[in-house]
Amino acid sequence: MxxxxxxxxxxxxxxxxxxxxxxxxxxxxxxxxxxxxxxxxxxxxxxNQAGRSLRRGSTNAVGFMIESNDETETNSDNFFLGVIGGLTGALLKHNLDLVVLPCSVNEDPHDYLQRIVARRLVDAVIISATQRRDRRIDLLKAARIPFIALGRTGGPDEHAWIDLDFEGVAHKAVARLAALGHRQIAVAIPDNEINLGYVFRDAFEDAMAHHRLTVDPSHIIRARSSEHGGYTIGNALLAMEKRPTAIVLVYEMMAIGLYRRLNEAGLTPGRDLAVVGFREGPQSQFLSPALTSFRMSLRDLGIGLAEGLLATMPAYADQFPQGFVHKLWPMELVEGESDAMVIGR
Amino acid sequence: MxxxxxxxxxxxxxxxxxxxxxxxxxxxxxxxxxxxxxxxxxxxxxxNQAGRSLRRGSTNAVGFMIESNDETETNSDNFFLGVIGGLTGALLKHNLDLVVLPCSVNEDPHDYLQRIVARRLVDAVIISATQRRDRRIDLLKAARIPFIALGRTGGPDEHAWIDLDFEGVAHKAVARLAALGHRQIAVAIPDNEINLGYVFRDAFEDAMAHHRLTVDPSHIIRARSSEHGGYTIGNALLAMEKRPTAIVLVYEMMAIGLYRRLNEAGLTPGRDLAVVGFREGPQSQFLSPALTSFRMSLRDLGIGLAEGLLATMPAYADQFPQGFVHKLWPMELVEGESDAMVIGR
DNA sequence: CGATTCTTCAGAAACGTTTACGAAAGCCCA
DNA sequence: TGGGCTTTCGTAAACGTTTCTGAAGAATCG
CATH class of the missing domain: 1.10.260.40 (lambda repressor-like DNA-binding domains)
Known part of the structure; x- marks a missing residue:
């Protein structure tokens, strides 16, 4: 018995x-x-959780869907992992279990998520790396699964989302560079279909226009979201006849590779090329010269996601004001010397 | 229907x-x-997972128990999170779900795990931060839940475990320092009940004895496992009348705080005090002078844990040789300049 | 050709829990 | 005294799946 x-x-x-x-x-x-x-x-x-879930029709668990490059490409930064730290803490307070949903890069995220939904594995889900047109959102709406997206999409946003404040980052970066006299500013964009690239490009162009600067199409550089991608950006820059005097990156690891390539060419960030990085990582404060970048708390982002998700779950209607969170997560400028050069006069 | x-x-x-x-x-x-x-x-x-779990008596999920400092002590390094990256990839191949089990620091890990076991939330579990005498192991054995421990315990080891090769680290560190002429070598130990501290201390004393060096009891410094702990280690060192010429750390973040404290005192690592760090983090290669430390792949460790766990699960008897993995995870010396000083002559 | 085996499937029970329903007992009040 | 509440609890059904049991029909064999 x-x-x-x-x-x-x-x-x-x-x-x-x-x-x-x-x-x-x-x-x-x-x-x-x-x-x-x-x-x-x-x-x-x-x-027994299975018996309870079966009877109640809810599992007391939420899922966090991430893409897992299960191959040995070790470049995987710890962005999502840092978020998990905040998620677990916040969910623990509500006795919700967290199940990590790693979607292999070989599989269509939509199909993967559909299987999760059909299995009724979780009551609610956080999706990340949203694409410009993300079918997962239609799927979740149709299945009436509460969810929050980490990242905006190109479509209508009748759902909860939190995204990094790319607009703020682009404006702060461009304003700073423009004040230093830069007129030829490049931007690095990831070369995948994640919506982030589109958003940041738009934000960058907005910021440039605001400062009455024009964007040379060749200065919009697509590269992989990795250290190696940063290296290729260096290659691209060095090959240009009219090289920009500054560049804004959108992925933290890119700075490492770009530094390396510049050093190989005998160039110094902050003297020969102004570099503004993206997210401040553990390494950026130790890069030499120190990388100008933007700071945020992954942990707090995780907490924010958890609360935004709970606000979409009927079961928590009494504890959270129900509704869709739409939030741009602020990032704070961290001044380094990687862009400390004055142009012209 | x-x-x-x-x-x-x-x-x-x-x-x-x-x-x-x-x-x-x-x-x-x-x-x-x-x-x-x-x-x-x-x-x-x-x-439906609940229906299937109920009928089958197994949930198709494994748990990873970590301790979650849900308070804002942001020092949490990403060790466990890095391991999760490897875990998800390896488990994905076997269609096992991963549920993160964050035990609040306020709760007894044993009681927390007991509730998880009673709920039958997972088929198998990875426990971490093993204590010298860890009751969770008795619990899991009694409940016949397959498990693997990340970390040794002081007791008998009739179960699977993987631990970092503290012996190897201690020996390499001491050998290196001894060859440089150091005779007064200190060691930093975390001041909690995690077994790691005991193991490393023993390994350190072994290594010292092997080189016919004596360990001054005051040179065994207990400190918190955080950057701040490193700072307090600096305090302790500076307050000593007969200060050691070298110190070996056992926690990566300690190096940051120690560097800071030394700098404040006008001292330079690698000139005034030889410092050997522990795990190479993203930051250690950028510390100046570069920190001598030890390298390992968190991702591979996660994969190793997954495979060691599968080997304890009867359901995978056909794919893995059943038995208890006992493995010391190797760590490779990364030479920096933080200990590049020659003593005496 | 009858007996036996094999193939394929339908039906029902079981997993552990929650909850709708109803019943028993106590109480109150006319 | 008896009818109607209220309180408290037991019974049974239901959640969705897997698997045991057996049965019908086809195939094989003596």
Whole structure:
């Protein structure tokens, strides 16, 4: 005999009463409830999750979908992993389990998520790396699964999302460079279909226009989102006849590779080329010269995502104002010397 | 009508046959099986996980238990998070779900795990930050839950574990320092009950004895496992009348704080004090002078843990040689300049 | 051709929980 | 006293799946 039956037998009452006692239902005598709770603590009883999920129709778990480059491309930065740190802490407070949903790069994220949804593995889900047109959103809406997106899409946004404040970053970066006299400013964009690239490009062009600067099309450089991508950016820059005097990067690891390529060419960031990085990583403060970049707390982002997600879940309607969070996550400029050069006069 | 019933109705066969077809049971006509598989793909059917778990008695998920400092102590390094990256990739290959089990620092890890076990949330579990005497191991053995420990314990080891090769690290560090002429070598130990501290201390003393060096008890410095802990180590060193000429750290973030404290005192690592760090982080290669430390792949460690865990699970007896993995994870010396000083003559 | 085996499938039970329903007992009040 | 509440609890059904049991029909064999 196991589970609730054992507990009921031990107390010589019915399993229905045990269940009601444990779940705080009103129609149970207070003394009985206390006896049940005591016995449960004594025997170390906790309800079997599968049985409970099946009956209730909800699993008490939320999923975090990330893309997993299961190959040995070790460039994987720890962005998502840092977010997980915040997520677990916030979800722990509400006794929700977190299941990591790693979608192999070989599989279509939509198909992967569809299987998760069909299995009813989680009650709600966080999707990341949103694409410009992301079918996962239609899927989740149709299945009525609460969700929040980490990243905007190109389509309508009748759903919860949090995204980095690319507009703010682009404006701060361009304003700073423009003030230093730069007129030829390049931008690095990841060469994938993630919406981030489109958003940042638009934001950059906006910022440039705001400062009455024109963007040379050849100065919009597409590269892989990795250290190696930064190296190729260096190649591209060195091959240009009219080289920009500054560049803004959109992926933290790019700075490492770009530094390396510049050093190989005998050039110094902040003297021969102004470099503005993206997210401040553990390494950026140690790069020499120190990289000008933007700071944010991955942990806090995780917490924000958790709260935004809970706000979409009917079960938490009493604890969170229901509705769709739309939030641009602020990033704070960290001044380094990698762009400390004055142009012209 | 939902789930397998819908599929069965659509095909006009019984749900039993549908289930057997999907699960590759032999007693089903091949043409029927094909029809079922086609229909399942068409309708996007995947078996409800709760129903399946309940019936099968296994959940198709493994847990990774970490301690979550849900407070804002942001010092949390990304060690465990890096491991998760490897775990997800390896588990994905076997279609196992990963659920993160964050135990609040306020709760007893044993009680937390007991609840997880009682809920039957996962089929197997990875525990980390093992203590010298870790009751979780008795719990898991008694419940017959397959598990692997990240970290040794002080007790018998009739279970699977993987731990960092602290012995190798201590020996390499001491050998290197001894060759440079150091005789007064200190060691930093975390001031918690995690077994790691005991193991490293023993390994350090072994290594010292091997080089016929004596360990001054005051040179065994206990400090918090954080950057701030490194700072307090600096304080302790500066306050000593007979200061050691070298120190070996056992936690990566300690190096940052120690550097800071030394700099404040006008001292330079590698000139005034030889510093050997522990795990090479993204930052250590950028510290100035470059930190001598030890390299390992968190991702590979995650993969190793996954494989060691699968080897303990009866369900994978055909794919992995069953048995208990006992493995010291090698760490490779990365030479920096933080200990490049010659003592005496 | 009858007996036996094999193939294929339908039906039903079981996993552990929650909850709708109803019943028993106590109470109140006319 | 008896009818109607209220309180408390037991019973049974339901969630979606897998698997056991057995049965019908086809195939094989003596």
């Amino acid at each position: 196991k589970g609730i039956k054992r507990l009921a037998q031990h107390l010589d009452i019915s399993i229905g009463t045990v269940s009601r006692a444990l779940n705080g239902k009103p129609d149970v005598n207070e003394e009985t409830r206390r006896r049940v709770l005591d016995a449960a603590a004594l025997l170390g009883y906790a309800p | 939902k789930g397998i019933k819908r599929l069965a109705q659509h095909l006009d066969i019984s749900i039993g046959t549908v289930s057997r077809a999907l699960n590759g049971k032999p007693d089903v006509n091949e043409e029927t099986r094909r029809r079922v598989l086609d229909a399942a793909a068409l309708l996007g059917y995947a078996p």
